[in-house]
Amino acid sequence: MTPEQISSILNLMVVMATPLAFAGVGELYAERSGILNLGVEGIMLMGAFTSFYVAHETGNLLLAYLAGVAVGLALGLLMAFMSVSMRLNQVIAGMGIYFFGFGLSDFMYKTIYGTEYASIEKAHQIAVPLLSKIPIIGNAFFVQYPSVYLMYVLIPVMWYLLYRSRWGLHLRAVGENPRAADTLGVNVTLIRYLATVLGAALAGLAGAVLCVEITGIFFENLTFGMGFIAIGLVYFGRWDPLRMWAGTMLFGLSWSIAMSLQDYFSRIGKMHWVYFMLMIPYIVVLLALIAVSRKARAPAALSKPYWRETSE
Amino acid sequence: MGVRIRLERRGEVPLYVYILAPTGAFLLAFLMGAFLMLWAGASPIKGYGAFLRGAFGGLKPFTNTLLRATPFLLMATGISLSNRSNVLNIGAEGQYIMGAIAMTWIAVLMQNSVPGFIVILVGVILAVIVGALWAGAAGYLKAKMGINEVVVTVMLNWVAIMLLKWLLRGPLKDPRSQQWPMSPPIGPHLPYIYGNLNLGFVIAVLLAIAIWYVLFRTNIGFKLRACGENPRAARYAGFNVEGMLILSMLISGAMAGMAGAFDVIGTFHILYEGIVVGLGYTSIIVALVGKNHPLAVIGSAIMFGAIYNGVTSMQSVTQLSYTLSKCIEGMIYLFFLISEFLVLYRIRLIRGDAS
Numbered sequence: 001m002t003p004e005q006i007s008s009i010l011n012l013m014v015v016m017a018t019p020l021a022f023a024g025v026g027e028l029y030a031e032r033s034g035i036l037n038l039g040v041e042g043i044m045l046m047g048a049f050t051s052f053y054v055a056h057e058t059g060n061l062l063l064a065y066l067a068g069v070a071v072g073l074a075l076g077l078l079m080a081f082m083s084v085s086m087r088l089n090q091v092i093a094g095m096g097i098y099f100f101g102f103g104l105s106d107f108m109y110k111t112i113y114g115t116e117y118a119s120i121e122k123a124h125q126i127a128v129p130l131l132s133k134i135p136i137i138g139n140a141f142f143v144q145y146p147s148v149y150l151m152y153v154l155i156p157v158m159w160y161l162l163y164r165s166r167w168g169l170h171l172r173a174v175g176e177n178p179r180a181a182d183t184l185g186v187n188v189t190l191i192r193y194l195a196t197v198l199g200a201a202l203a204g205l206a207g208a209v210l211c212v213e214i215t216g217i218f219f220e221n222l223t224f225g226m227g228f229i230a231i232g233l234v235y236f237g238r239w240d241p242l243r244m245w246a247g248t249m250l251f252g253l254s255w256s257i258a259m260s261l262q263d264y265f266s267r268i269g270k271m272h273w274v275y276f277m278l279m280i281p282y283i284v285v286l287l288a289l290i291a292v293s294r295k296a297r298a299p300a301a302l303s304k305p306y307w308r309e310t311s312e
Numbered sequence: 313m314g315v316r317i318r319l320e321r322r323g324e325v326p327l328y329v330y331i332l333a334p335t336g337a338f339l340l341a342f343l344m345g346a347f348l349m350l351w352a353g354a355s356p357i358k359g360y361g362a363f364l365r366g367a368f369g370g371l372k373p374f375t376n377t378l379l380r381a382t383p384f385l386l387m388a389t390g391i392s393l394s395n396r397s398n399v400l401n402i403g404a405e406g407q408y409i410m411g412a413i414a415m416t417w418i419a420v421l422m423q424n425s426v427p428g429f430i431v432i433l434v435g436v437i438l439a440v441i442v443g444a445l446w447a448g449a450a451g452y453l454k455a456k457m458g459i460n461e462v463v464v465t466v467m468l469n470w471v472a473i474m475l476l477k478w479l480l481r482g483p484l485k486d487p488r489s490q491q492w493p494m495s496p497p498i499g500p501h502l503p504y505i506y507g508n509l510n511l512g513f514v515i516a517v518l519l520a521i522a523i524w525y526v527l528f529r530t531n532i533g534f535k536l537r538a539c540g541e542n543p544r545a546a547r548y549a550g551f552n553v554e555g556m557l558i559l560s561m562l563i564s565g566a567m568a569g570m571a572g573a574f575d576v577i578g579t580f581h582i583l584y585e586g587i588v589v590g591l592g593y594t595s596i597i598v599a600l601v602g603k604n605h606p607l608a609v610i611g612s613a614i615m616f617g618a619i620y621n622g623v624t625s626m627q628s629v630t631q632l633s634y635t636l637s638k639c640i641e642g643m644i645y646l647f648f649l650i651s652e653f654l655v656l657y658r659i660r661l662i663r664g665d666a667s
Contacts, residue, residue, distance in 0.1 A: 038462060086653050087319070091400055091462070095596060096646045102590070103638030110633035111352040220635075228466035235460060272481030279474040282467045289464070293457035 003136050009256050010140030015214060017245075017252030018151050019044070019206035023230035024237070024244050025158050026202030031234055032162065033195035034175040034301040035083050038094025040203045041227025042101025043075045047207025049105035052218040053112070055120040055211070064120075065147070065208045072204020075101065076197035084192045087305035098227075106220045113218075122216040123147075145213040147205075159241040171195055175299035178306040188306050203227065229285055236288045238296050247288060254284040320658045333655045334601070337647035345640045354630040366625025367618035373625075375509040379579065381617025383408065383571040385516040387595035388613055389523055390567030392604040394447075396527060397560040398540035399454055403465025404568040405592025406472035407446045411439035411572025413476060416484060416583040419498040419576075428500030436573045443569015444562045446472070451561025455554035461561075473588055480585060495583035502578040512574035517610060519567070524606035536560060568592060590638070597645045616641070 023040050030037045047068035055064035075097055082093040123145050131142040162168040171191055173181040178188045207223070215222055229251060237244025258277040265273045346356035367377050387404040394401045401407075418435035450464040479485075480493035488496075502510035527533040539546040539556040547553050571591075576583055598616050602609035623637040 082649065086650070088649055088653060092600065092649060095400075095402070096642065096649055099593065099597065099638070099645050100642035102593075103635060103640075103642040107348065107633055107635040107639045110635055225466055225470045228463055231460070232463035232467065235463065270482075272478050272485075275474050275478035275481065279471045279478075282470045282474070286464060286467050289459050290453065290457065293453075293459050296458075 004139075005260070007136045007139040009253075009260050010136070011143070012256035012259060013249060013252040014141060014144060014148055015252070016255045017248040018145070018148050019209045019214070020226055020230050020233060020248040020251060021151050021155055021245055022147075022209065023203045023206035023227060024233045024248055025155055025241050026199030026206075027230055028199075028234045028237070028239060028241055028244055029158070029162070029171070029195045030199035031302055032175045032239060032299055033171050033192045034178060034299060034304065034306070035080070035192055035196045036090045036094065036303040037076075037079055037083075037097075037196060037199060038091055038231065039075065039079055039097025039101065039200075039227075040230055041223055041225070042098035043072050043200050043203040044101075044207035044210065044223045044227045045105040045221070046071045046075060046101040047204030048211040048222060049109055049207075049218055050204075051208035052120060052211045053108075056118060059121070061123050061212055064212050065205065068204040068206075068208025068211075069201045070204070072201040072207075073197055075204070076200025077193075079200060080193045080196040083305070084189055084196065087307070090303045090305075102221070105218075109218050109220075117217075119217045120212070123213045145209075147209045147213060155241055155245050162241060167191075172299075175301050178301050182306075182308060188308075192306075203230075206230075225282070229282075232285050232289055235296055235298075236285075236292055238292060239299060250288060251281055251285060254281040318660045318662050320660060322656060322658050325655055329655055333651035334648060337651040338644060340647045341640055341643035344643050345636065348636065348639060349630070349632060352632055354632050359626050359630045359632065362629035363622035363626045367622035372507055373621065375505075375507045377614065377617045377621045378513050379509050379617070380621045381613045382513045382516050382578070383575055383591050384595050384598045384616050385513070385520060385610060385613035386567045386571035386574070387592055388598035388602060388609045389516075389520045389606050390564035391595055391599040392602065392606055392609055393523055393527065393536075393567075394451075394560040394564040395599060395604045396540050397536050397556050398543070399451060399461050399557050399561060400596075401447055401450070401465060401561060401564045401568075402462050402596065403447055403450060403468050403592070404564070404571075404595050405588070405590060406465065406469035407443040407565045407568035408572040408575075408592050409469075409472040409476050409588060410446045411443045411569030412576045412583055412587055413472075413479060413484075413572075414439040414442045414569070415573035415576045416495050416498060419500060420484060420496055423499050431500045432502065432577055435577070436570060439569040439573035440566045441569070443572065444566040447565025447568065448558060448562040451558040454561075455557045469592070476583075476588065477585065480583065484583065493585060498577060498581050498583075500577060501581060502574065508579075510574075510578040512578045515574075516571075516613075520606045520610050523563075527606065568595075594641055597641050600645065601648060 023044060027037060027040055050071045051064040051068040054067040055061055079093065079097050082088045083090045125143050125145055128142040132138040162171065170181065170186045173186060174188050174191045182188050206226070210222060210226070211218055233244050233247040233251065236247040258280050261277050262274050265271055342360070346360070349356045349359050366373055368374055387408065391401050391404060415435040415438070418438055419431055422431050422434065446468055447465070450461045450468060453459040453464050454461040477493070480495065484495045486494055486496040502512050504510050505514070527537065535546070535551050536556045536559070538549070539551050539553045543553045575587065580587065594616060598612050599609060602612035619637055619640060623634055626632060626636070627634050
């Protein structure tokens with residue numbers, strides 16, 4: 001393998017890891033506060049469609065990213081209302097968000113664009129001065145899309161907030177023992193709302209990233225299960241943002257290798273093997289989950305609604 | 313001080329509320345569907361008119377509705393069973409695909425040398441086994457290692473989808489079809505009852521009744537429900553909670569695998585990528601609406617069959633995308649949840665700081 005090939009595989013790894021990292025760290029915050037949001041995939045799909053629509057109509061990519069975040073916020077509010085205020089079964093409520101986002105994004109796309117081929121001008125990769133000149137690594141990590149640079153900053157910041165800030169302490173307390181946190185004057189409802197809505201907004205952003213930077217088009221189910229993979233990677237990372245981040249890179253790498261083999265298979269005239277290779281990333285996630293299962297311990301209050309009045 | 317919102321559990325709930333609340337949820341979802349149609353520039357009256365004619369307007373449309381209901385009924389019955397032991401099978405989609413693949417593979421291999429009914433028998437049995445293993449793996453990982461079954465089953469769905477795409481372009485490809493990835497046509501088919509409706513529907517109804525009987529009238533069914541409702545107490549009673557969980561997933565997957573096989577030999581007579589339209593996901597909603605009760609699931613499956621069948625004929629009249637059915641079912645799901653909540657709780661506004 002030439003250095004250029006290694007560099008391009010690593011570059012694609014980072015690109016594929018970015019939406020997963022946004023959705024994953026958002027889900028991690030929600031779960032740390034005790035809310036299991038299984039609707040990530042639906043929120044990503046809605047974020048992807050909305051950002052596609054805005055980019056297609058206005059040509060302004062910044063607006064497109066923001067539209068994805070806004071849709072995520074709205075669906076996050078719905079999820080928080082159902083799971084925190086109404087105290088519904090979170091698995092069932094999250095699946096509801098998934099179905100809703102899956103159906104609505106596809107219906108709106110087909111209604112607006114029909115069968116015509118619609119595409120947007122994708123965001124461009126930007127080279128960082130100096131850093132991009134480093135051999136292999138420079139091209140892989142520092143000639144990247146805007147959201148990748150945001151990820152480089154956001155994940156460490158989210159880690160810091162979770163473990164070193166007062167708010168992060170409250171968040172973790174609410175997820176472990178809401179009654180004790182409540183007794184100490186922490187507003188359980190508010191924190192769960194904030195964490196769920198923040199997480200969903202990041203999932204919306206992840207959807208926008210998929211559309212605006214990776215595909216440039218919208219199609220049914222374009223998330224390829226990434227929302228659920230993000231939930232799996234939170235488990236793989238044992239609810240720690242940095243370990244979860246490593247998991248997104250692992251998935252990104254397996255995906256990137258599978259896609260890089262595409263050229264090879266088309267050269268030898270056996271294109272169908274590409275699909276065989278695309279099974280591998282999902283199997284990698286499964287094996288990763290099995291590998292950490294003995295050590296993983298979920299937040300104690302995860303997916304348990306909190307009632308102040310009764311002692312359950 | 314302001315106003316606080318307080319939830320109170322209702323005491324006795326009159327029976328009619330249990331009927332009115334879900335009906336309201338359905339009506340609300342269809343009302344929202346009407347707004348979506350208006351937004352898309354179609355007339356809701358014309359649209360729903362075509363919908364009703366397509367779903368119930370006569371014997372032929374109605375048998376089509378029952379045909380559409382068959383995979384929902386099989387998968388939702390299985391999902392209800394696994395829900396009862398407190399494990400959520402999101403993977404019916406993948407198990408359905410694996411069942412369809414198994415059936416097609418057997419048919420392609422044997423249909424030129426063996427009588428049709430043997431092909432069907434062997435194919436369906438293999439589909440049931442493959443489906444059961446596909447779901448059982450997730451059940452095993454949940455029971456023995458505590459890995460979230462939702463994530464595992466969704467990953468397995470995608471593995472199944474990629475496997476299907478690979479097979480249709482490689483080993484199972486029809487050599488005569490140059491462009492579209494599809495299998496050779498499959499000759500053996502299930503016996504027809506009326507029009508397109510085949511024996512599959514009858515088998516699905518019988519299986520739903522059988523599973524209802526097992527769940528509510530036998531010892532093993534009681535154990536399965538006990539393990540789901542209160543695993544701790546069940547463990548004290550000496551029940552094998554993990555075993556029940558795996559067993560319920562095995563059965564759930566077997567039903568989905570059978571649904572895939574039945575669709576190949578009863579409806580499509582060919583294997584192509586178009587079978588992946590999310591029927592497995594819809595079946596989760598069918599099970600929810602049927603309240604995880606196999607007999608109620610029969611009614612709910614027919615209702616969703618009607619929605620799918622109706623939306624198809626709506627599509628030909630109004631040019632709306634068939635994915636409208638996906639929106640409507642998503643809304644049915646959400647409104648259904650909210651109605652359940654309103655049945656169980658009363659919302660009260662309390663003035664001042666009364667805590």
